[in-house]
Amino acid sequence: MNPVKMKRGNATRSCAWLTLAAIFCSSFYLQTLSGQSTSQPTKKQDPPIPVRFTDIRKSAGITFLQDSTQTEEKLYLETMGTGVAWLDYDQDGLMDLYFVQSGPTELYKPAHPLRSALYHNNGDGTFTDVTLKAGVGGEGHYGQGVAVGDYDNDGYPDLYVTGYQRAILYHNNGDGTFTDVTAKAGVADEGGWSTSAAWMDYDKDGYLDLVVTNYIEWSAKNNLWCGEHRPGYRSYCHPGNYKGQKIKLYHNNHDGTFTDVSDSSGVGKPEAKGMGVVVADFNNDGWPDIAVANDSWPNFLFINKHDGTFQDVSFISGIAASEDGRYEAGMGIDAADLDGDGWQDIYITHLDFELNRLYHNNHDGTFTDATFSSTARSVQTSAARSLVAD
Numbered sequence: 001m002n003p004v005k006m007k008r009g010n011a012t013r014s015c016a017w018l019t020l021a022a023i024f025c026s027s028f029y030l031q032t033l034s035g036q037s038t039s040q041p042t043k044k045q046d047p048p049i050p051v052r053f054t055d056i057r058k059s060a061g062i063t064f065l066q067d068s069t070q071t072e073e074k075l076y077l078e079t080m081g082t083g084v085a086w087l088d089y090d091q092d093g094l095m096d097l098y099f100v101q102s103g104p105t106e107l108y109k110p111a112h113p114l115r116s117a118l119y120h121n122n123g124d125g126t127f128t129d130v131t132l133k134a135g136v137g138g139e140g141h142y143g144q145g146v147a148v149g150d151y152d153n154d155g156y157p158d159l160y161v162t163g164y165q166r167a168i169l170y171h172n173n174g175d176g177t178f179t180d181v182t183a184k185a186g187v188a189d190e191g192g193w194s195t196s197a198a199w200m201d202y203d204k205d206g207y208l209d210l211v212v213t214n215y216i217e218w219s220a221k222n223n224l225w226c227g228e229h230r231p232g233y234r235s236y237c238h239p240g241n242y243k244g245q246k247i248k249l250y251h252n253n254h255d256g257t258f259t260d261v262s263d264s265s266g267v268g269k270p271e272a273k274g275m276g277v278v279v280a281d282f283n284n285d286g287w288p289d290i291a292v293a294n295d296s297w298p299n300f301l302f303i304n305k306h307d308g309t310f311q312d313v314s315f316i317s318g319i320a321a322s323e324d325g326r327y328e329a330g331m332g333i334d335a336a337d338l339d340g341d342g343w344q345d346i347y348i349t350h351l352d353f354e355l356n357r358l359y360h361n362n363h364d365g366t367f368t369d370a371t372f373s374s375t376a377r378s379v380q381t382s383a384a385r386s387l388v389a390d
């Protein structure tokens with residue numbers, strides 16, 4: 001799941017969990033997207049469906065709190081919230097929860113340990129923290145997002161946790177414990193600031209491969225001063241101040257190891273500012289493709305060419321920029337067939353003061369920015385409110 005970024009320019013905190021925004025933030029209403037296609041303008045619109053969420057965190061026994069690691073030095077790293085995943089790690093038929101935690105920085109060294117958390121679903125509305133037994137706390141790792149996938153086909157879902165300077169691959173041992181197999185697997189992404197990741201079998205050999213989005217070249221040593229040079233007026237910087245990093249693609253060798261095929265596949269463009277990734281078959285040829293939301297940088301769309309390589313159609317597809325040609329602050333990204341025409345559409349969320357965007361699949365390799373012609377804009381408004389609220 002994608003990490004969620006807080007507002008730039010001041011210290012307003014955002015809700016840290018996009019996926020659980022509905023649970024941890026105030027309740028809000030969603031409008032249905034069905035029946036409101038731009039390609040079917042004559043279809044009668046369905047009435048809004050009221051959906052109400054109740055915060056059950058306390059009664060469920062979930063005590064995890066994401067630590068912002070906030071300091072007056074406005075380290076860029078502090079702008080990132082962390083991700084969360086549902087997974088049935090013990091295969092008992094009940095979905096369990098994994099929360100990714102931040103970590104200590106050069107300036108923020110709390111006395112209490114910062115750990116990610118795995119909660120076992122007890123089946124009665126409550127959860128039990130099993131982090132220490134499972135061995136997935138990742139103490140000392142500044143985590144960001146998490147991707148769940150059974151990379152070794154043993155029937156148990158494994159965890160890939162992205163983060164600052166390195167990522168972690170946890171193999172699920174099937175007995176309630178996990179083993180950190182990052183070094184052997186070769187997917188540490190050392191020096192990278194990995195944000196999101198997705199498991200996908202891009203070559204259809206029956207083994208999940210791994211695509212990882214990396215963000216920017218930042219460290220505490222090159223943390224620039226942005227905002228006014230007076231006390232209380234320093235702000236977090238814009239990603240335009242830093243060079244981007246590369247997207248990574250790792251091929252699964254079927255023996256617990258992976259090969260970095262970023263360059264040979266064409267996915268590893270020289271520079272990205274990746275925040276979110278989604279895998280879907282956008283051209284309906286039966287092969288999974290890759291779309292990446294970049295922060296103030298052109299979004300990417302890579303079409304699978306069936307030979308281990310991808311064609312970069314970012315610009316020709318129309319998803320690189322908004323309809324008015326701006327490279328917006330892409331945060332999260334998802335794909336779904338919103339209008340039931342059998343083709344996957346793309347939705348990208350952005351930072352405050354920008355619209356979230358719905359890109360409608362035109363069936364010919366191009367997308368149309370349908371943000372205004374659909375009701376997605378109203379969803380954006382509600383979701384954005386929930387994300388920037390304290």
Ligand SMILES: [Ca+2]
Nearest residue numbers: 088090092094
């Ligand atoms: Ca379970």
Ligand SMILES: [Ca+2]
Nearest residue numbers: 150152154156
């Ligand atoms: Ca597995």
Ligand SMILES: [Ca+2]
Nearest residue numbers: 201203205207
């Ligand atoms: Ca594969």
Ligand SMILES: [Ca+2]
Nearest residue numbers: 281282283287
């Ligand atoms: Ca495809």
